[in-house]
Amino acid sequence: MMPQTAIFTTLLVASLLFFCWSVYRRFSLLCYGQPEERLDQPARRLAEMFLYAFAQLRVLRKPFGLNHFVIFWSFMILALANGEFLVNGVFPSVSLALLPEGVHRALLLAFDAVSLLTLFAIAFSFIRRLVVKPPHLDSLYVKGRSPEAFLILSFIALLMLAYFGLHGSLIALGMEDPSAMPVSSLVGSWLSSHPDLIPALRNVSWWLHAFVLFAFICFLPHSKHMHILTAIPNCYFGALAWPATQPREKFEKGAVYGVGTVERFTWKDLFDSFTCTECGRCQAACPATITGKALNPRQIVHAIKTNLLENGDALREGRSGTLPLIGAEGEGTNTEDAIWSCTTCGACMEACPVLIEQMPKIVKMRRHLVETESRFPEELLNLFENMEQRSNPWGIAPGERAKWVSTLPVKPFVAGETEYLLYVGCAGSFDSRAKQVTVALATVLNAAGISWGILGKDEKCCGDSLRRLGNEYLFEKMALENVELFRQRGVTKVITLCPHCLTTLKNDYRQYGLELEVVHQSELIADLIRSGRIKLDKKDDSLGKIAYHDPCYLGRHNDIFEAPRTLVQAATGVAPVETERHGRNSFCCGAGGGRMWMEEFTGERVNHARVDELLAQKPDTICVACPYCMTMMEDGLKDKGAGQVRVRDVVEVLAEGLLRKNA
């Protein structure tokens, strides 16, 4: 064996051993997580993996994602070249040259081209991080961690440079055929003018390539570049069920609720934390982060990883860790303030290229705080008591639920006689502004000849806020009551006014064995318009320019984007104008996740940020499709001194159109 081979082999084996040991140390910690089913429906999972991991669908949503796409696929192709390099280093007789000539040449051409592409992509990355920093890459937190990013980028760049150095020298020495390697041959022809340098460069390049590869192998499991190993499986393990729906808990004596220590997370939660590349897209989308709250979804995920690694030894010894998961600010610890700042809008999950589920982790920690520690913002005590005693967030007498009916003939729901149950919801029943929306909806339903009825005083709150706030115990109690009530009354088809009721009845109650056909009012009415059961010939222009705000729980969480826009278009003849962030990327009003019932003490108000964005479109009317958004938009407009801009629910716009028609 040549000394070179011996050294190479020794170093390779050492690196691989270190790599395996590091990976084992980390991944074995996953066993301490709780079980979770993420292996069902392999076909669907493979499809997801293909779309998100290999086709990089989410990555490509942002313009700069193309750069990553290039690096990713170059990495995949060059894996072969690097594999050959390593094997060849140990067994000099083995190389790709053993393949048929045509294949070998094609591969060489690919390696050569891709290496150049990568070099450019790395250069762009450097420029982006150093010169044209996007705001989410400019935060203090990121600055603290970017040496790692620069180190990795440098590794890749060095590998490429070494590749060209090596192959250029070989070409110059006539040891390799230049015809399949245009870039390397360019280097080679340049080198021909410095013949004395060539042998040295060849050796240096070879060793540089080798050392950088070894270093990369060693460093990989300890860096955010671990995602090279985890991102693809993470896309495979991604949530297939609706991610906004939290899992049920088992309430029995001696059980532990929510997540108070890192091992209470599921293995998938922990795997998520290993997968995070700290790209910052979640924080760039997060309404809490943007408005200056303590919460940063990326930091939540990162803290889980740090906490797990820090407490890893303790877990191995069967103890619980000493670094708290929830507590005072510090590496590896999430603050309560951060946990309570989440609006559960789901923008983080929508943004994550590798399908990490940030929001459910926050809700799990809320569960711990509420159910085990009984510690939560003061304002919520009122909410919890009201919900438990009066089944609505304001604590209004349940007898007043059907008061909005006074102006209209409304039938009670009777199975067999009425087709749909109109589940009015708390806001639509009690809030004077939302009650106007309820009346508008009732008018439209009657005009279209829909058969519907209500539960009246027997209707109860769906419990949405409780579940998002982590009060799962109370939520379960209310869910069971509702499921029982719906079963008793023979309810099968439900219209909801509020997207929060929609998601709870449709997605959450499924966990209790109740399958309902739930539609949001806008969906039903859009269908009626399409089928011609609602016709509006006179277009209403009294509302002026209309901007539409997508409610998170209607759009992002339930994929209803077109229906509400259809209503506006039908009534006014014009499609609503769009804000910069709309549809899937819409920005929260600030009220979701139970934030409606809490004070906002730090930073800018989320609704102010959203109202500013809407006002930039200079609308005369802002259209919403959710009672929470209604309140937040109206308050925001008044605070911003823009009281002349009206806020309307889409169904109100349609009802006004109908009135005009009949007038």
Add this chain to the structure above:
Amino acid sequence: MLVVVCVKQVPDTTQVQIDPVTNTLIREGVPFIVNPYDTHAVEEALRFKDRFGCRVAAISMGPPNAEATLRKALAQGVDRAVLLSDRSFGGADTLATSKVLAAAIEKLAKEEEVGVVICGKQTIDGDTAQVGPGIATRLNFSQLTLVDRVDELDLSGKKIRVSRKLEGRHEHVEAPLPVLLTVVRELNRPRYPTVAMRLESADAQVEVWDNKVLQLDVNGIGLKGSPTWVSRIFSPERAKGEMLGDGAHDPEGAAQLLIDKMLEKDLLAL
């Protein structure tokens, strides 16, 4: 030392509505809740428990289903719950009620010395604020009503110092133990029970004491032991909302109308 809290199950009076046609009370669907003032009493007792390690017993007089109220106290952390329920206790006014409650506390005191009894300032259904003083008198305890702050509880010196919230003033008072406190909402913020404690309390034992246990003379308790009785119940006149004057054009006139109204309804404390 034992701290005894008196709690009552009451109809949620904020949910009571008047039938607009018959002008009678609609009680249907009105749930029972823990008297809100009593939740502050329970909390204060639990704070004594947290600080001094004393035991806390909750007692309630009422029908068998009032057990739910005691269960809630158990979920919050009281150690013992006793429901005083007997047909002969029914129909009691405040005098007869305090007799039964005082007898129960005396019985508890035979097992463990009772240092503090805490009651809510009043109940939301009766609003009398008389049961607390009644118990204190019968037990011969010091009486401190309307407590909005406990400054010091000195167990070895056997005394307590509190602030009492009265009309337009606060009184700082010191009294020897044993003492009975009635408390106002401002005193504390009741704790929210954890799930573990709720589940624990779901099958914790609520003792039920009837008159066989208390052995009171039936002529002194319940309806028979009540000097007052309700001869008539009727609905109050309900003032409907009223718009006054033309404030847009005649602010002075509208202001005068409002003052006249306030004088008429005796709303001014000038």
Add this chain to the structure above:
Amino acid sequence: MTDAVKPPKKPRGKARLLENKCIACGARCQSACPVDAIQMNDAGEPIIDASRCIGCVKCVKVCPVQAIEMAFTPEELRILQELAASSAGAELSEEDAEEAALKKKLAAYSGVWVFVEQTEGEAAKVSWELLGKGKELAQARKCPLCAVVMGEGVEKLCDQAFGYGAEKVYLMDAPVLRHYRTEAYQKSLCALVEKYKPEVILMGATGLGRDLAGVVATVLATGLTADCTGLSIDDKGNLMQTRPAFGGNIMATIVCDKFRPQMSTVRPHVMPMPEFDPQAKGEIVREPVPVVEDQVLVKVLDILMDGGGSKVDIAGAEFIVSGGRGMMAKENFAMLQELADVLGGVVGASRSAVDAGWMPPDRQVGQTGKTVRPKVYIACGISGAIQHLVGMQDSDVVIAINRDAEAPIFEVASYGIVGDLFKIIPALTNKLRALKAARSKA
């Protein structure tokens, strides 16, 4: 049933619950039933077992809302009619003797007393209101109206009591009575009552009044009715005490017909203030105080008058003037403060006013702020979003002043004024000031 053919016995019928009348008063009917024929359901309503009912009518009599009646079969009704026709049913009451004894016992008590509440020598206004009402009651009972004055150096209050209508004042003046302390006052008052036996004692339903009344009634083992808003004498000479119950949703009239004295605490500001007659004179009965300092173990360390400190407690305030977004600017809250000062109240705010930095967070009323239940809540420039309403809708009286006639606040307001609050509020403040000045002169 062989009875039917014998000479007819008067049928007694069976008790029956009338629908939707029961108010779940607390099992009075059940306790009254001598044969255990009544069980209570979970809603607190009676289930009457007709097979056990002996038709004694006790439950019917005891029901405060006439929710129980006697039911007769058609056959029984026929017999009743026949009996009525033959008027053979005249029954002799066995209770006559008992009633005569009771009458004698009650006759030993005479006179209407008003306890004059004082703090640091200053009488509570409610005491004078009670003298006005007491006069009416005393006239109806044809008995004297007396005041009870206790404290240290409080003789001057006697003249005021005469001015407001008392004919006689029982005065207990001693250092031990300087501060109100339950034990000392209870012993003193009980001694007076036992000696002079009044038939009615009225006290203000204040913190002090309720503290004392509950104790005295327990010691005397007599009836006490709290927080009355109406008092009158019925044809049997009993005091009819009317008071709100069930959170003010119903009114109950309560009597104490077998015990004396009849005691009531009366809600302040309800009874009209009587005219003051500076010429009025009366008899002062000085009584020794039956307690000495050593026997009273409770010590009053100090008394802090509210309003002096910077801490404002909106949760406990009786008058709240609250401002919302319609106040336009921080400076304008001074206007609300002036109104609050005249009324003797405090200034609150809606969330938007707090958000805008116009008022500190501890003044916020609503879902995420404080829940308040003042006597009078004046909402100025507050539209009345539900988050605000839930924090103040239990106020006794809500007054809303807003430019927008459609504002939801008017739905919960007892009185509403639509208009410019920047004109209405100063007008209100000035008029109230003038009124106050005129009153203090009078």
